[in-house]
Amino acid sequence: MALSSPANALVAFRSINKSFGSTQALVDLSLQGSAGSVHAITGENGAGKSTLMNLLAGVHQPDSGEISVRGQALRLESPAQAQNAGVSTIFQELTILPNLTVAENLFLGREPHRTGIIDRSLMRRRAEQALELVKCRVDVNAYCQALSVAEQQLIEIAKGLMADADIFILDEPTAALNGPEVDTLGELIHSLKTAGKLIFYISHRLEEIFRFSEAVSVLKDGRLVGTFETHELTQDELISLMVGRPLGQLFPPRNPHPSYLGCALEVSELVTSEPEHAVSFRINRGEIVGFAGLQGQGQREIIRAVAGVGPHVGGRVKKRGPGDALQNVDLSIVAVARSGIGFIPEDRKSEGLYLSLSIEQNVALGMLRQLAMWRRAHVRKSGIDDLLLRMRVRANDQGQLVSSLSGGNQQKVMLGRWLASGVDVLLVEEPTRGVDVGAKSEIYALLREFANSGGAVLIVSSELTEILGLCDRILVVRDGExxxxxxxxxxxxEEIMRYALAGSTADARKEL
Amino acid sequence: MPVSIMKSNRSGLRLATIALPALLFVVLSILSPAFLSVQNLSNINGQIAALLIVSLGQLVVALIGGIDLSVGAVLSLTTTIIVSVSPDFALPAALLAGIAIGLVNGIGVTVAGVHPLIMTMASMTFLQGLALLIHPVPGGTVPDYLAGLAWTSAAGVPAAFFWCVAAVTIASFLLSMTRFGLRLFAIGANQASAARNGIAVRWYSVSCYVICSVAATIAGIFISARVSSGDATVGAPFALDSITAIAMGGVQLAGGTGSVAGVVLGTITLGLLTNGMNLVGISPFLRTAATGLLLLVAISMQRRTVIGV
Structure with missing residues (x-):
């Protein structure tokens, strides 16, 4: 392939390995990018795209292998070193700081100055030019906490593109942007390309890959599937390269008539914090309902308020109690758990599991939930064994510490603990974050099995495929509504995205 | 709308921050005729100058989300060094000690990863012991040139006032004009994001602890000049007082929010309270109790993100 000939390679990754704990994020990965091109990197969530780019951005360092820029092997120990090597990164998680103004954010780390004193008028002028570039109309003196997510993303883009660099990394830059804003970004990328820069464009939005890029590298489970010339591929071919299998096999079949089993959870007029809108919805027994939407639109706040771990200002939650009658649930974490609602947080390591305890103890803590505090904490070991077997947790024995398990097995233990404690409603944040593909389908099957036996599940996920494949009903959340x-x-x-994006930045600002 | 103003600035100033000292001022001038006398006002000024300098140092550490409990012990240690070392080396020796303590605190917190409370509590205890070892009984002689720095007045304005003005000017310059200051706000808001913007977070954090220790040292120099002696326990109340003062000035201990103006107002509030209680004849022990209450009230009034339970 002409694209990856080492002669004109501006950046080359050679045999890169990188692991986080027991998860191998990148396996013997080699990749090259040449000047004057847009090189898309794609793959499923967790394929290793962001990890690879974080190595080039200096956020992480490879365990083995070599990164070379302009033919020179470099060890990038920090983001500052990467910037000095001519790498400018637009990170997926916004690095905009809420207590700095737009201008300060744009120039943080390279403020125009005279002997350490910031030249504020120059900074403001150049900030205005930068915003002009991305066609974002906000006051450069405004504090960023008052801006919408889309505006913050545009500022992040302006900041990255303004840098004096040869290599640009754009990690999911369009997650919060609407059509015209993506067009503007396209023009900017094109002008960088014609100026001889290399742009790594990470996205799983296929239309953007085909619009912007010359080359596309597909990653899967930390390995390189291949680098291709974009125009030689069709969308379907690219999808099958990314997924490696048809989608259908990943998800269990759905429940045809969940509503007949009756209502399990009813949320009415729930207000999570002052500026948000009130939301009402219900979940039936036997049903899996999913919140979809762009990140940071309030879906996480809603599920957390129902779980009793996030703030709520007003509203009522009713849950099916004994004899099918709906009973009010007090929204504190203890009362919610007592009423039979389980919450599986996104960050299971710090919020969910007892990492330094064994699998057995983690599960037993769930089983003992209904016992009085002074009762002897006796749990039948065989009960736990059955559960672990049913959930297909891969561990040496019950005594193994949870911290030594892989992400997928940890999630199963988390799920197992709630199932063992006999809850009938599960609230799940990002059910398969940091979970490998094999374990994913097992977790989906467990959630479905739980629903089929009369339970109700509410999930929040940023993976649209997951929402589409798993859920019986999808609620799209935008701007807290x-x-x-x-x-x-x-x-x-596309239909979900249409509702998720419907409001332009102008609308969002009006509501502020 | 006032709500939106408070939401979107990083000074942390709110109505109460400004109203409380103003209210105290009015109430005290009504309650006690002696309060408004030039003598008493310059007295207050002298009393709060040291606290102001320490609190400005505490502000710098608080902006990055840290805390320094050792400031009082540093202050005490400084006064003992000044009366124990030969007059020619008194100031350099005190400043060197301050820098060294700041370095140890900063490196302990950022490199060794010790929690700032524990790290600075450990150095506080260590330094308190050291100060008592050097100079167990209050007394000694302070170099002559120092007394002049604290007691002379120019055009009727007492020297303490100039110390305050200098400290406020330097702190304002550092925090609102320089790259250094801006980056502290960035680190305090989100360390990881700041690092991704190419800021050497560790270097800045260590610098903050050094600045804070040096500020406490300077306050110690001022105090030893004012009382013309060394006292190994004179700094004891400063750790809590400086934290109370910045909290009342709207500084968020979680980092990223605070202002020099707020710290000045918080220090004045605390100073007026002490002075007023004196004038009205309330027991000084009650003042200590009041400081504890004020800290609680000031912290409770700050907006924080709610965590579960």
Missing amino acids: ITAELDGVGTSE
């Missing part, structure tokens, strides 16, 4: 209720079967990714 449920903007659409869609059937899980027959809904497309």
Whole structure:
């Protein structure tokens, strides 16, 4: 392939290995990018795209292997060193700081100065030019906490593109942007390319990959599937390269008539914090309902308020109690758990599991939940064994510490603990974050099995495929409000995105 | 709308920050005729100058989300060094000690990863012991040139006032004009994001602890000049007082929010309270109790993100 000939390679990754704990994020990965091109990097979530780019950005260092820029092997120990080597990164998680103004954020780390004293008028002028570039109309003196997510993303882009660099990394830059804003970004990328820069464009939005890039590298489970010339591929070919299998096999079949089993959870007029809107929804027994939407639109706040771990200002939650009657639930974490609602947080390591305890103890803590405090804490070991076997937790024995398990097995233990304690409603944040593909389908099957036996599940996920494949009903959240209720079967990714994006930045600002 | 103003600035100033000292001022001038006398006002000024300098140092550490409990012990140690070392080396020796203590605190927190409370509590205890060892009984002689620095007045304005003005000017310059200051706010808001913007977070954090220790040393120099003696326990109340003063000035101990103006107002509030209680004849022990209450009230009024339970 002409694209990866080492002669004109500006950046070359050679045999890179990188692991986090027991998860191998990148395996013997080699990749090259040449000047004057847009090189897309794609793959499923957790394929290693962001990890690879974080190595070039100096955020992480490879365990083995070599990164060379302009033919020179470099060890990038910090983001500052990467910047000095001519790498400018637009990170997926916004690095905009809320207590700095737009201008300060744009120039943080390279403020125009005279002997350490910031030249504020020059900074403001150049900030205005930068915002002009991305067609973002905000006051450069405004503090960033008052801005919408889309505006912050535009500022992040302006900041990255302004840098005096040869290599640009754009990690999911369009997550919060609407159509015209993406067009503007396209023009900017094109002008960088013609100026001889190398742009690494990470995205799983296929249309953008085909619009912007010359070359595309597909990653899967930390390995390189291949680097291809974009125009030689069709969308379908690219998808099958990314997924490596048809989507259908990943997800269990759905429940055809969940509503007949009755209501399990009813949330009415829930207000999570002052500026947000009130939301109402219900979940039936036997049903899996998913919140979809762009990140940071309030779906996480809603599920956390229902779980009793996040703040709520007003509203009521009712849950099915004995004899099918709906009973009010006090929204404190203790009362919520007592009423039979389990919450599986996104960050299971710090918020969910007892990492330094064994699998057995983690599960037993769930089983003992209903016992009085002074009762002897006796748990039948065989009960736990059955559970672990049923959940297919891969561990040497029950005594193994949870911290030594892989992400997927940890999630199963987390799930197992709630199942063992006999809850009938599960609230799950990002059910498969940091979980390898094999364990993913097992977790989906467990959630479905739970629903089929009369339980109700509410999930929040940033992975649209997960929402589409798993959920019976999809609630789209935008700006703290449920903007659409869609059937899980027959809904497309585009339809969800339409509701998730419907408001332009102008609308969002009006509501502030 | 006032709400939106408070939401979108990083000074942490709110109505109460400004109203409380103003209210105290009015109440005290009504309650006690002696309060408004030039003599008493310059007295207050002298009393709060040291606290102001220490609190400005505490502000710098608080901006990055740290805390320094050792400031009082540093202050005490400084006064003992000054009366124990030969007059020619008194100032350099005190400043060197201050820098060294700041370095140890900063490196302990950022490199060794010790929690700032524990790290600075350990150095506080260590330094307190050291100060008592050097100079167990209050007394000694302070170099002559120092007394002049604290007691002379120019055009009727007492020297303490100039110390305050100098400290406020330097702190304001550092925090609002320089790259250094801006980056402290960035680190305090989100260390990881700041690092991704190419800021050497560790270097800045260590610098903050050094600045804070040096500020406490300077306050110690001022105090030893004012009382013309060394006292190994004179600094004891400063750790809590400086934290109370910055909290009342709207500085968020979680980092990223605070201002020099707020610290000045917080220090004045605390100073007026002490002075007022004196004038009105309330027991000084009650003043200590009041400081504890004020700290609680000031911290409770700050907006924080709610965590579960």
